[in-house]
Amino acid sequence: MAIPDLIKQKPYEKIEYVLRRHPLTFVPNVILFLVLMAVPVIVFLLINNLYPDMFLGDIPFVLGVLLASIFYLSIYLFFYAQFVDYYLDIWIVTNDRIIDTEQKGLFSRSTTELDLYRIQDVTANTEGMFKTLFHYGDVMISTASNNTQIIFKDVLNPNEIRERLVRMSDEDRIVHQNQKI
């Protein structure tokens, strides 16, 4: 399934942005993955040094191999789930609306939609050393009623997106006013 099918793109609609979190936000997961990958090797070396005869028998050897295998497969699964959680948070901006789809774990997903002409405030927020250095941060979009708020989390060039959103919102508002008249 492609993005236009996912959002059921209208004939007059044009996709302006498909935004995801900055790849740097996924780096802690990669580091954790590498550390966890090293754990069985370190444990094996420790046990082998302290109790050299431990893995000589069939039973400890089989149990050790099966446990290590289960541990590694669990790490892969955990890493894959983390990636899906990271990669499936998507914010799609068209010339008509904003669609916010967020993956929360494996079995929870929420989708919020907001018409551009309803946008009241757009705030770009960049906090912290990494975010400032690598130009990523949050963009908060709220409507007049404040009932709906969409946050683009850790997206690249938040200020540029904010400016573009404000301009698109103004354009869309003019289009809707003309339609009413």
Add this chain to the structure above:
Amino acid sequence: MFTIPLYIFLFVYLLYLCVFAVFSVINFYHIITTGSFSFASFCISFFIFALAVLTFYFTYSNLLDINWQTRIIIFNGEWFQNIF
């Protein structure tokens, strides 16, 4: 004395493999159905499945010559005969 054969652990492992397969497919299904199948997601999926295949291979090659009929003692009454 209560003993179980070693192959019981192999069945437990196979059961875990089924869980692993189901969750991997669910993850991949999410990527496909949300329009997120790109070069990046393909690379990560390929990386995960390649690692999984390597792990299966090493597990299989290490356990190839094991006698699965070996019995493990789970409980033996003699362990407690001389404790007092």
